[in-house]
Amino acid sequence: MENEKENLFIEPHKRVLMKSPLKESTKENVARADLSSPNLGPLTTPTKPKEVSQGEPWTPTANLKMLISAVSPEIRSRDQQRGLFDNRRGLPEAKDCLHEHFFGDEYEKSQPSRKEKSLGLLCHKFLARYPKYPNPAVNNDICLDEVAEELNVERRRIYDIVNVLESLHMVSRLAKNRYTWHGRHNLNKTLGTLKSVGEENKYAEQIMMIKKKEYEQEFDFIKSYSIEDHVVKSNTGQNGHTEMCFVELPGVEFRAASVNSRKDKSLRVMSQKFVMLFLVSTPQIVSLEIAAKILIGEDHVEDLDKSKFKTKIRRLYDIANVLSSLDLIKKVHVTEERGRKPAFKWTGPEISPSTSGSSPVITSAISDLEMRRSAKENCAKNLFSTRGKPNFTRHPSLIKLVKSIESDRRKINSAPSSPVKNKAESSQNSPPFPNKMAQLAAICKMQLEEQSSEPRKKVKVQLARSRHYKPVAPLDASANAELEMSPSLIQPLGVVPLVPSPLSPAVPVILPQAPSGPSYAIYLQPAQAQTMAPPQGLSPAVCPSYCSQVTGAKDSTDATTKATRDATKSSGPCRCESLLPAPERQGAKNQTREAPGERGSKRSSLFEDCVSKKKYKEDLKGLDSVAATLFPSGYLIPLTQCSSLGAESILSNKESSGTLSPNHRLYSSPIAGVIPVTSSELTAVNFPSFHVTPLKLMVSPTSVAAIPGGNSPALASSHPIAIQNPSSAIVNFTLQHLGLISPSVQMSASPGPGTGTIPVSPKIEAVSIIPENAGSQHRRVTGSDSPVPGQSQPNGQSVTMTGTQQPVPVTPKGSHLVAESFFRTPGGPTKPTGLSCVDFDGAGADKTSFGSLFVPQRKLEVSTEDVH
DNA sequence: ACCTCCCGCCATGCT
DNA sequence: AGCATGGCGGGAGGT
Numbered sequence: 001m002e003n004e005k006e007n008l009f010i011e012p013h014k015r016v017l018m019k020s021p022l023k024e025s026t027k028e029n030v031a032r033a034d035l036s037s038p039n040l041g042p043l044t045t046p047t048k049p050k051e052v053s054q055g056e057p058w059t060p061t062a063n064l065k066m067l068i069s070a071v072s073p074e075i076r077s078r079d080q081q082r083g084l085f086d087n088r089r090g091l092p093e094a095k096d097c098l099h100e101h102f103f104g105d106e107y108e109k110s111q112p113s114r115k116e117k118s119l120g121l122l123c124h125k126f127l128a129r130y131p132k133y134p135n136p137a138v139n140n141d142i143c144l145d146e147v148a149e150e151l152n153v154e155r156r157r158i159y160d161i162v163n164v165l166e167s168l169h170m171v172s173r174l175a176k177n178r179y180t181w182h183g184r185h186n187l188n189k190t191l192g193t194l195k196s197v198g199e200e201n202k203y204a205e206q207i208m209m210i211k212k213k214e215y216e217q218e219f220d221f222i223k224s225y226s227i228e229d230h231v232v233k234s235n236t237g238q239n240g241h242t243e244m245c246f247v248e249l250p251g252v253e254f255r256a257a258s259v260n261s262r263k264d265k266s267l268r269v270m271s272q273k274f275v276m277l278f279l280v281s282t283p284q285i286v287s288l289e290i291a292a293k294i295l296i297g298e299d300h301v302e303d304l305d306k307s308k309f310k311t312k313i314r315r316l317y318d319i320a321n322v323l324s325s326l327d328l329i330k331k332v333h334v335t336e337e338r339g340r341k342p343a344f345k346w347t348g349p350e351i352s353p354s355t356s357g358s359s360p361v362i363t364s365a366i367s368d369l370e371m372r373r374s375a376k377e378n379c380a381k382n383l384f385s386t387r388g389k390p391n392f393t394r395h396p397s398l399i400k401l402v403k404s405i406e407s408d409r410r411k412i413n414s415a416p417s418s419p420v421k422n423k424a425e426s427s428q429n430s431p432p433f434p435n436k437m438a439q440l441a442a443i444c445k446m447q448l449e450e451q452s453s454e455p456r457k458k459v460k461v462q463l464a465r466s467r468h469y470k471p472v473a474p475l476d477a478s479a480n481a482e483l484e485m486s487p488s489l490i491q492p493l494g495v496v497p498l499v500p501s502p503l504s505p506a507v508p509v510i511l512p513q514a515p516s517g518p519s520y521a522i523y524l525q526p527a528q529a530q531t532m533a534p535p536q537g538l539s540p541a542v543c544p545s546y547c548s549q550v551t552g553a554k555d556s557t558d559a560t561t562k563a564t565r566d567a568t569k570s571s572g573p574c575r576c577e578s579l580l581p582a583p584e585r586q587g588a589k590n591q592t593r594e595a596p597g598e599r600g601s602k603r604s605s606l607f608e609d610c611v612s613k614k615k616y617k618e619d620l621k622g623l624d625s626v627a628a629t630l631f632p633s634g635y636l637i638p639l640t641q642c643s644s645l646g647a648e649s650i651l652s653n654k655e656s657s658g659t660l661s662p663n664h665r666l667y668s669s670p671i672a673g674v675i676p677v678t679s680s681e682l683t684a685v686n687f688p689s690f691h692v693t694p695l696k697l698m699v700s701p702t703s704v705a706a707i708p709g710g711n712s713p714a715l716a717s718s719h720p721i722a723i724q725n726p727s728s729a730i731v732n733f734t735l736q737h738l739g740l741i742s743p744s745v746q747m748s749a750s751p752g753p754g755t756g757t758i759p760v761s762p763k764i765e766a767v768s769i770i771p772e773n774a775g776s777q778h779r780r781v782t783g784s785d786s787p788v789p790g791q792s793q794p795n796g797q798s799v800t801m802t803g804t805q806q807p808v809p810v811t812p813k814g815s816h817l818v819a820e821s822f823f824r825t826p827g828g829p830t831k832p833t834g835l836s837c838v839d840f841d842g843a844g845a846d847k848t849s850f851g852s853l854f855v856p857q858r859k860l861e862v863s864t865e866d867v868h
Numbered sequence: 869a870c871c872t873c874c875c876g877c878c879a880t881g882c883t
Numbered sequence: 884a885g886c887a888t889g890g891c892g893g894g895a896g897g898t
Contacts, residue, residue, distance in 0.1 A: 114896050266890080314891080759887090
């Protein structure tokens with residue numbers, strides 16, 4: 001219905017193009033665009049035409065133009081105005097004309113190469129159309145048909161992009177063909193939530209397990225660990241991989257119940273899980289192989305069919321391309337003994353679970369596990385009862401509310417469209433540029449937009465994050481590494497929340513949103529929930545009600561509604577429980593993090609000791625238990641919604657935050673048993689962990705990036721927020737003053753392009769590692785974006801962005817050899833996993849220390865290569 | 869030869 | 884039935 005309304009103007013052409021297979025291939029796209037536009041387009045929607053025309057830059061010149069236009073809105077608009085119309089007319093013929101007119105050769109050449117058609121490029125184009133931080137007040141509707149037309153791609157492709165964006169809550173579905181653009185307002189929150197969920201699910205453990213297996217296979221260690229593996233498997237089985245829940249955030253959520261039928265499987269869920277893997281793993285490097293296994297549920301690796309595995313890999317590439325466009329991840333290669341494996345490194349903001357708000361809860365998981373469990377169970381039962389679709393259930397009541405709301409929205413939205421494209425218009429056209437170029441352009445734009453956009457959010461406090469701080473000083477250092485390396489930082493980190501989020505806002509001062517996070521509700525899937533024992537309960541469900549209250553004000557009704565729904569669905573109890581727990585959880589997490597010191601020590605000791613198998617086992621056990629509970633599934637509904645709204649929500653957050661802080665719990669995690677720290681453990685587990693973890697914890701790359709702030713373009717790229725927030729700057733200063741960070745560090749940045757080379761001090765492994773990350777990030781930013789940063793930059797913007805980033809200097813980014821071997825992480829488990837690779841990047845030197853544990857060290861090299 | 873991953877068939881489910 | 888979504892995997896471009 002709504003759609004129709006929306007489409008009214010557009011529809012005709014849209015449909016023609018879109019629906020029909022015509023769109024089909026990009027090949028035709030051009031034609032399509034032309035056609036479409038002519039048909040109705042021009043008349044109805046001016047914008048489209050533009051795109052169309054742009055759509056295919058047949059000549060190099062055209063491409064260049066495109067880039068430029070992408071970079072510079074002005075140009076863009078100009079071109080659009082001029083040429084678009086022409087193109088519109090063109091229609092199919094137009095393209096022919098173009099081809100012919102323009103030179104057949106060129107035409108062919110220009111023909112979009114595969115790369116030009118890549119999802120990543122397409123995503124950049126898509127993103128270029130919207131502000132990173134859209135003004136909530138404005139209409140941010142996205143009409144899929146329009147976008148598809150404008151971008152000259154099949155709608156199918158748009159779905160791929162939108163699905164991933166939706167998983168991050170950057171868009172939410174309004175109605176058929178319609179989505180609302182949220183931009184990055186909720187990103188940190190979402191990431192925090194995902195991290196929490198990931199922790200709950202124990203993805204870190206799962207990763208470790210997998211790695212372990214791999215090692216075993218490789219080395220035949222298997223037997224000793226086999227048991228563990230089994231456990232894991234079982235867990236996974238329970239989880240069920242269960243996983244498939246979709247984590248919802250407030251605002252975004254509902255896409256509808258109805259609509260969501262397929263959600264479960266969907267790319268959305270996969271995307272969230274994939275992101276969780278990054279957030280949970282210490283190195284923050286995730287290989288496709290591991291991700292695929294985990295997403296498949298793998299533990300039972302062997303079970304995997306190749307075909308299934310291959311399919312999963314394909315999907316992961318799809319997701320990765322989108323995430324890369326968002327600057328959340330960067331492609332790298334991990335070199336292991338086996339060989340080089342494609343992997344992706346998280347370049348997005350670091351998130352502390354609690355940080356963003358919601359997450360904290362998650363973090364607490366361990367301590368709170370029990371509570372969570374109960375909560376979860378309840379929630380699951382209640383919430384999920386509905387599940388028509390497994391994943392999303394919402395409370396019935398909530399659902400009703402939501403529906404009503406949605407309907408309202410639709411009505412409103414549907415109004416004859418305003419297709420909003422906020423910015424889109426300007427950006428729109430993206431002709432096909434070379435990927436990189438396009439990317440750059442897009443990036444530049446985005447950055448600009450971000451900048452322009454405002455700081456938007458308030459900073460959330462990141463105190464929570466402090467928890468991250470992992471024990472190991474080195475790590476901290478590493479974290480800071482970008483900033484700097486001071487090891488000292490580490491502890492401080494613990495204390496200091498600073499670390500936190502770069503992204504988010506790190507401003508410590510502000511708590512508002514709280515770091516703690518916003519509350520969110522996690523809905524478990526009924527099945528899972530029920531099935532699963534609550535061992536640790538992920539359940540973190542935060543009560544929706546709670547959320548709703550909080551959010552309510554601003555958020556949009558949606559959020560509240562959801563919350564309410566949830567609440568309703570879930571029985572009251574659940575929520576209540578959930579709510580309460582959340583704070584605790586957070587606190588717990590925080591505590592845990594604080595505990596880090598312990599962890600760190602443990603870890604360090606472990607390392608030193610070389611992890612003993614015992615630990616490993618223990619860890620495994622812990623994992624197992626965890627695993628059982630893990631999967632979280634369900635969604636989280638954060639109360640807080642959008643950061644933008646933020647302030648209001650803050651109250652809730654504050655509460656949470658407050659709770660959090662108080663709560664520090666011991667770390668001992670029920671789950672882990674031995675291992676106290678969950679979060680840390682997880683990270684540690686992953687591998688190189690120790691180093692890494694601390695680093696991560698301590699300083700999140702993002703944070704780091706943020707710090708640099710000034711330009712922090714890099715950061716910006718990854719996290720707009722950081723950039724935006726002045727707070728980050730403040731934080732930086734603070735840190736500097738404190739001595740935690742060295743000023744120099746921040747700036748360092750030069751993006752080091754290549755592999756970094758920073759010799760970071762090996763000494764502390766962690767440290768060394770950190771740098772890498774940072775470096776990598778930086779690199780990634782620049783690199784990934786486009787090879788040609790400079791060029792793109794017509795505007796300064798782009799440049800700045802890239803340039804700033806990197807602090808690189810500190811870390812070497814490139815590949816490091818590390819001997820990774822298994823490390824044991826304090827947490828216990830050591831897993832040799834390939835993960836190590838990640839570490840490598842960072843630090844090479846240290847390896848030796850770790851190194852040798854079980855295995856032989858592998859070297860991991862992570863090469864950040866730009867993909868494409 | 870392997871890595872990526874585009875492309876579009878076709879199932880699913882809402883209208 | 885028609886249409887919107889989107890799972891899925893063949894197969895081709897890139898290295």
